[in-house]
Amino acid sequence: MTQGLAAAGCEVTLLLKAPVKTDRLVAPLTGVPGVTLRRPYEEELLPDLGPRGLTPDQAVGLITRLDTENRFDLVVVRGRRAAIAAAQAEALAGRLWTYLTDVPQNVAELTSAAVSELTDIAVASRFLLCQTEELRDFLESSVPAACGKSVLFPPVVVVPEGVAGSGTPHTPLKLVYTGKFAPRWNTLEMTELPAALAAQGVPAELHMIGDKIHRDSPDWAKRMAKALEDTPDLVWHGGQSRAEALRLSAQCDIGLSWRAPEMDASLELSTKVLELGALGLPVVLNRTPMHEELLGADYPLYAGEDIDSVADVLALAADPDVYRRAAERCAAASAKFTLDRAAERLRGYLDLAFPAAPAGTSPDRPLRVVVAGHDLKFFTRLADHLMSLPGLEVRLDEWEALRTHDQYRSKELAAWADVVICEWCGPNALFYAQHKRPGQRLLVRLHRFELYAEWPRKLDIDKVDAVICVSPYYADLTRERVGWPADKIVVLPNWVDDEQLDRPKLAGAEYTLGMIGIAPSRKRIDRGLDVLAALRRRDPRYTLVVKTKQPWDYWWIWNRPEEREYYERTYRRIQRSDLLADGVVFDPFGPDVATWLRRIGFVISTSDDESFHLAPAEGAASGGVPAVLAWPGADTIYSRRWVHEDTDAMADAIHRIVSEGRFDAARAAARAEITEHYALRRVCQLWTDLVVDGTAPERIQLDRFAAVGLG
Template sequence: MMRVAILGEQNFSLIDGSTIWLLNVCKLISLQHDIEPVLVLSHPLTNDLLAKELPERVKIVRFEEISHLLAPGADRLDAASASLALGVAERLHGPLDRVFVRGARFLESLVHEPDWRQRVVAYTPETLPDLTRPEPAWLLAAREARIPLVVQSEIAKQAMEALSNYPAQVVHVVPPIVFDDAEREPRANSPVRLCYSGKIDPNYGIDWLLEFCETLPDQSDLAATIIAGKDSFRARHPEFFKKFDVFRSDVLSGFVQNVEYHSNLSHAEAKAQMSKAHFAFCLRHAKYDDVIEISTKIVEFSSLGVPPILNDTALNRSLFGEDYPYYVDILSENVVERLHEIMASVGTESYELAQARTTEIASQFSASKLSDKLGTAIRGFSDAAFVDEGSKRRILIATHERKFLNQFLDQVRGDPNIDIVWQHWKTTTQYGPQAPNVPPDVDTVFCEWACENAVWHSHNKRQGTKLIVRLHRFEAFRDFPARINWEAVDALIVVSEYFRDMMVEDHGVDPDRIHILPQYIDWDQLQRSKHPDANFTLGLVGINPFDHKRFDRAIDFFAKLRQKDPRFQLAVRSVMPWQIGWVWDADNDDKVKFENVFNRIFADPVLQGSVRFDPAGPDMEEWYRGIGTILSSSDTEGCHTSVMEALASGSDAVVYNWPGARSLFDEHVEDDMADAVDRVIAFADDPAQPEKRRAFSQSMKQYDVVKFTRDFFQL
């Protein structure tokens, strides 16, 4: 049983979208029968309306149980005491395996504490960075440690990847969770009712709502319900709240007709009132137009069959569709007039469409669909069974460079049956800071890269352990393989048939011990829709060094393509050669070769304006959405992961026939890349292109990281 603390900055005594989110998270985690939730309250509980709705499985650490850690008179948990509060939770309920954290202050504290860093799972609804400020320190540390991060929408995930360089593999999309457990009140045919439920925030369009309510005394067929949460920013907006207080008093005194006002309702009572409405008022002022957090209230109204009236924003259109009839352009339309127009549509085709759409939305956000997603994010390791039940593995990984292991490690992060320890090598030839050794409880040594690490371990193998070595292209042509004691190596991993044959012929390695496992890809993360201009965009990943990647060959091909069809563009994603000292300052003519190619790009009329250079970055899954065909122009490669990733994303490929290419990408390989010009043009215009893209993608599923991880543990 895994024990998970839930820690948020929210005051659980108040009722608003964020505390409803916290309640629903507790409910959702409770559905995971192998996870025991422990809610750590950051404020005193002065109103138990939400607490009464917590499942019995949720253990609660009350503020009073941690208040002795704080300064006298403190009314909330401070960031500096977060780890101490979690220590109290452990003393009361047992060791914590994970901490699910919402709130920048708490994250800031916990990700910098070694004892908690690897147990944190972060949640953030705010994913658009403020470019006027440095990145938050918690985000820098969390990204470096590949801490699992939960966001609310695909747009938010894309923003984290593209704008904050967060690794796609550890960003999990878990939208607001809705439990369809409300006692629904019967909905009267008349009057047509508009409902608002949430905090009283001036930026939540409450001024428009009040103005609309003022028109109701003369509209006997219309009504409004306001279910009020807390007042927000009262001190900042005295004039607004002065007007609102008068309105509230008039409604409660009966002076305002056709308006109901409720406050201090339980969550269940609020949803029962919401279900009586025909429409939900979910408009906000323009301040919130660029927010990419999905409103819990929008999802709740949808689950109740109440169509929400929404701002006309990209997020709302991505969720409800372009044809949803109840968007409001708050900058160009009269909001109150538009509300009347919408409310007059009950019974029309537009209303039926909106109700059908809310049913679709609610199904996407149901607890049954999302509980496993949140469970996977919290566990931090794949649910695939990599180790036989009852078995445990303790693996020592010896390497100078971990960059090709990250996604593999994400699969097993925190798996109680898999324990990974590290042996750090300074370089390909030097260990450090300590002399290498193999602890007695290690059952397997994995040498990532067949360099001096593999040489040492092959000559110092301890009896009873297994030794697995992975060979990349880099070291295959150096002296390391000749000095490895291959008799001591239980399994050699290579990336293609070409390297298998090389190791058999040149070094006498037993072919039965060689396993072809190309560098893995995260196939699921690459299943994203293509951008409209992808059909006519070629992609090239990496141009350094010159004689390896052969940038000139790619440009030759692209020029021939442009001569025949000028619709095409080329996107080059790479570090520039002058940014790499060993490339730009090398004692060879590579610098001149690069300069010649760049001069050609800017001078040749066929190429001018058609080549763009995208800076290198980790958000490759998003970048491939804009690529219709990937190029591989290299003289040599191991398995060219970018081609595998692009094909998995649904791109076509043109691959120069480098050694080993045909064993991986046969139908895409050309002895002369120019022979593919007509193929690329035909593919861009092919009516059957969607089916072909799906076929390309399926052909790469065999290289998914989950399969690689399973194969590795079989070794």
């Protein structure tokens, strides 16, 4: 992490936990430009330092003290106990980049106390750095506060220059294990491998590097120590620096990362596997979904649970052809985890966290911006972006309800602001138009909800600099219904967090349709069922997964007899239909949309009408395909290749894509289209231009996409 941040252009202070007894770990950092090591013991930074290193509270206390001396822009914390302590330090809130490893990795361990701790960590953090996609998905599914903050930071592989394996196996075959010695890591069982291979006529040596023996079981620790010292054909190299451990490993033939079966569910990826692969060594390891994703299901050196199965695999690896194929596969996988890749990834996160100041702004006199409204949930990420910009000072005027607010505070903000953004064209817009000052700019975002209410007709449009609509169709409809000048109405689309949504699809996603939100009835889940039925007549693998609150969760929907009758009729249809009964899954509503979408190949929109309907765009950004019925204005948001006249046409298009093997091509085209127009960074930049200097965006042109059909 330290090397990656330094390579990304940061000045890094590394606070050491314990006194330096050997320079194995810190030596590679002493010559890195921009890296400062702080040694609490040698510098006597605290008076009561114990023999086992800093406690989490001491570490966080030192960080906050150093922060007062030279303020840090970000603070990286690794380890659950340290992260909990850091999350409780208000001075660090929002600047924490928490690297999560030692967290619960299954439902049984995820107690209410653990969820509470992880929630506190997520709330206090700017980013949660997750080693694997599997860990990120599990975290987001369990801790809602982690959604939108969880990003990937895989292991980083740094191999000394000029250190590499020979490329061919030796005789005797040299096996290598490097790391800690612990029961679940099968290190005691590994010591039996030379004898097991000898029984198969394969001479072998086992080289073991490390000096950390877990002593939770004293008896096991004694047996492990004795095996290291007394086992024939076992060479124990003891503790070594990382660089020396890699040099010793490169002189061997095959790496060992064989572990106990209970480790198969781990959500972490072994750095040792990647390091050995980078040296050109193949590795024997357990067959798990994560390892199959990394090395392929046909990788030849997956081991079983017992020592004989490992010996069988190692005997197979003595064949030069098998050895070469396995080594090439490990090397290719490791190439994705270099320091350069890590630095590139960190630079992307730094750009998100620390955007550049917009042209025309000055930190000496920031542009004063107020965001006002009764419900800011659709504006939260945009407000976060504006707040992060140097040269802008942003304050929120959050109204309790449509007509309820602190009038004194609102008047103060109206007198203070250079720019006012009213989220919703409701009483908030009327208030700020009434109190607008000369030279002040007023921007009003109008949703479908207000267009059919009385407030737009009461608004003094001469006081408004721009009315923002999310789609061309609703911009035109607004002009027609209210009669406002065309040059006052601008189109600024909804955003899609394409970077968060860009995750690998799970197997079978092409057969899974998704809907997000099915209430009220104008969302028309019945049409979605029509599409599913048409598809299941052709292939029973098609499934519809619905992520939603149920209609009875909304009192204002469930109290309407026609709404209740619609859902009762629709749900009876699912229960009684042979085609549908086993083909519809309901998932709970929640913020873990990015994780959920990994299962979904097609996100369908079957509504009577929508102002934008973000779900199909999110599906496309996730690597899926949007499928949209031709509700009014759909073809101004999605190109015509994704828009269908009726449910039969939608089903036909979906099945053709899947059955003709064009799913990957279609989803690549969809993602390219959606990210070009609706990516979060692009929409944030459009809002920045409008807020800072009044530059209105040009309307999106979909004609060039429409020519590419699905047939």
